[in-house]
Amino acid sequence: MGTATEHGKFGVLVRTAVVLAVIGLLCSGVLLVFGAGPWTVGVSMMLGAPILGLAILLYLVVVIRDLRDQGIL
Amino acid sequence: MHSRILRRFTFWGVAGFASSAAAVEGQQPGLAGVDLIRTAAIAAVVLGVLILILTEFVVKSRISRTAYHWLVLFGLCVLPATALVGATVTMLEETKTVDSCAACHVMDPFVYDLQHEDSETLAARHYKNNWIPKNHCYSCHTTYGVHGAFEAKRDGFRHWLLYVTGTYEEPITYKGSFPNVSCLDCHDGTPKYDQVTSHVVLDRDLRSDRVSCSSCHGPAHPTPGERGIYEGELWEQLRNTENSVY
Numbered sequence: 001m002g003t004a005t006e007h008g009k010f011g012v013l014v015r016t017a018v019v020l021a022v023i024g025l026l027c028s029g030v031l032l033v034f035g036a037g038p039w040t041v042g043v044s045m046m047l048g049a050p051i052l053g054l055a056i057l058l059y060l061v062v063v064i065r066d067l068r069d070q071g072i073l
Numbered sequence: 074m075h076s077r078i079l080r081r082f083t084f085w086g087v088a089g090f091a092s093s094a095a096a097v098e099g100q101q102p103g104l105a106g107v108d109l110i111r112t113a114a115i116a117a118v119v120l121g122v123l124i125l126i127l128t129e130f131v132v133k134s135r136i137s138r139t140a141y142h143w144l145v146l147f148g149l150c151v152l153p154a155t156a157l158v159g160a161t162v163t164m165l166e167e168t169k170t171v172d173s174c175a176a177c178h179v180m181d182p183f184v185y186d187l188q189h190e191d192s193e194t195l196a197a198r199h200y201k202n203n204w205i206p207k208n209h210c211y212s213c214h215t216t217y218g219v220h221g222a223f224e225a226k227r228d229g230f231r232h233w234l235l236y237v238t239g240t241y242e243e244p245i246t247y248k249g250s251f252p253n254v255s256c257l258d259c260h261d262g263t264p265k266y267d268q269v270t271s272h273v274v275l276d277r278d279l280r281s282d283r284v285s286c287s288s289c290h291g292p293a294h295p296t297p298g299e300r301g302i303y304e305g306e307l308w309e310q311l312r313n314t315e316n317s318v319y
Contacts, residue, residue, distance in 0.1 A: 014145060018129040021149050022122050028160045029118040032111055036167035037176035038236050044160050052153045059149040 010062040017058035024052030107166045114159020121152035168229055169211040177236050179245055182300035184210075195293040204259075213255050213293070244297035251293075253279050256286045 027048025031040045067073040125148040133141060167173050175184040186192050187200045187209065196213070199205050205212045215225040235241040257279065260266045267273065271289070278284040287293060 015129060017149055018125045018145070021153055022125050025118045025121045025125075025153060025156055028156045029115065031160050032115045032118065032156075032163055036164055036170075036173045038233060041164055041168070041233060042237055045164055049157060049160070052157055056150060056153060059145070 010066060013058055013062045017055045017062070020051050020058065021055035024048045024050075024055055027051060107162055110159050110162045114156050114163070117152040117155035117159065121148050121156060124148040124152070165226070168226075169208040171209050174210045177232075179236065179241065179243065183294050186295045186300075194295060195287070195290055216252055216254055217258060244300060246297070250282065250285060251287055253282050253286050 025048075028044050030048070031044030034040045064073065124144055128136075128141060128144040128148060136144075171184060171187065174180050183196070186194055187196050189197060190201060196209070199213070200209050211225065215221045272279070275284050279286065285291070
């Protein structure tokens with residue numbers, strides 16, 4: 001079995017999803033740590049949540065395309 | 074600010090175990106569900122950031138493809154979903170509190186009046202007599218059931234949008250009419266309520282909102298003219314008192 005980098009056909013997409021997820025998680029953390037206020041809600045729910053959603057969506061696209069390539073879907 | 078964060082972390086770190094143990098002994102109610110969810114969400118955020126950065130940028134070339142897939146799946150789906158649920162639950166719960174309403178400075182006169190021990194407004198009397206045990210603003214400004222909660226959140230979003238974009242005019246005013254059901258849900262049927270002749274005579278009108286409770290008992294909050302007393306030097310002093318929520 002090879003290492004992860006040897007099979008990284010969708011590497012750019014996954015890396016983009018990872019970066020987005022990290023940003024989204026940090027934004028979500030703002031509300032969790034500081035509590036609900038006008039700006040924390042804005043950063044967490046209006047910025048963090050869509051970014052996290054986008055990251056998950058990108059990852060799902062990668063998974064589906066990978067499964068199609070392997071003939072499973 | 075730092076002490077507040079430190080207190081919160083200390084609470085999460087220590088209270089989780091201590092309160093659970095105490096709750097078993099019947100000394101205190103124990104850790105609330107929302108606090109547990111919030112703690113799990115914070116752990117998910119920390120773990121998620123660490124796993125994703127380490128997996129993608131540090132150890133990717135040294136681990137097997139299977140291990141990489143599992144770690145990415147965990148870091149990109151399970152942990153973000155946990156964080157999102159935690160953040161949403163925290164937001165929905167925390168936005169019910171008086172502290173949350175006080176976070177927008179435009180609400181300062183209302184919250185201060187609410188907590189001022191000499192204030193005789195309807196809202197202040199409910200607050201200081203503990204007639205509503207918690208979430209005082211939310212309890213009166215939300216009609217009941219899922220529909221009421223949805224409306225409250227929708228209005229809350231609209232108010233938030235107006236506040237952060239600065240597209241509101243002062244003095245702020247209450248749009249529409251206050252539904253009597255918010256009062257009747259607690260007061261209706263109590264001996265004290267039924268003893269008042271006008272309540273009996275106007276029963277139909279009160280139930281159909283043709284006559285507002287605040288016509289006799291209101292206004293619940295300081296009027297635009299009265300809000301001025303909560304400004305200036307006295308107001309600044311009161312904001313800085315130990316028990317202030319600001």
